């Protein structure tokens with residue numbers, strides 16, 4: 001089984017729900033094992049074995065939360081060569097900064113040598129951009145995009161690493 005880690009920061013449960021939906025999407029693909037973990041319970045041994053790692057958190061002051069950023073600053077696991085994906089939660093549907101939060105995560109992941117992927121608009125509807133975003137609790141299209149991100153990342157992980 002190919003391992004995928006879904007690492008999230010969540011204070012009020014919105015990003016955690018996104019992680020659950022992403023995990024559900026990963027499970028649609030055979031030969032893949034996905035495990036979600038909060039930043040308080042990082043399973044570094046699992047992340048080290050994972051071929052893909054997704055990072056997600058809430059948007060704070062228009063960018064990723066400092067708690068999530070700190071994980072990328074301090075994680076001791078070698079991320080070089082792993083596939084990476086991102087997700088972010090925000091409060092304001094019209095633009096609270098979740099896209100920028102994702103780009104901030106992506107920048108850190110690139111610096112750590114990760115290969116970034118979402119599938120974008122190439123895998124059919126619902127379309128993604130940098131990753132999955134949600135305003136508050138993910139429902140409807142926001143939820144569908146989380147599942148899609150998980151499925152896209154899992155398919156690409158199998159294609160690259162099986």
Ligand SMILES: Cc1cc2nc3c(=O)[nH]c(=O)nc-3n(C[C@H](O)[C@H](O)[C@H](O)COP(=O)(O)O)c2cc1C
Nearest residue numbers: 010011012013014015058059061062090091092096
């Ligand atoms: C300190 C702080 C700053 C925030 N800044 C923003 C912001 O700039 N834009 C926004 O849309 N939401 C902002 N929010 C709201 C959270 O991003 C939003 O409630 C998110 O869904 C929380 O995710 P969680 O339930 O996983 O903790 C902020 C919340 C906190 C606590």
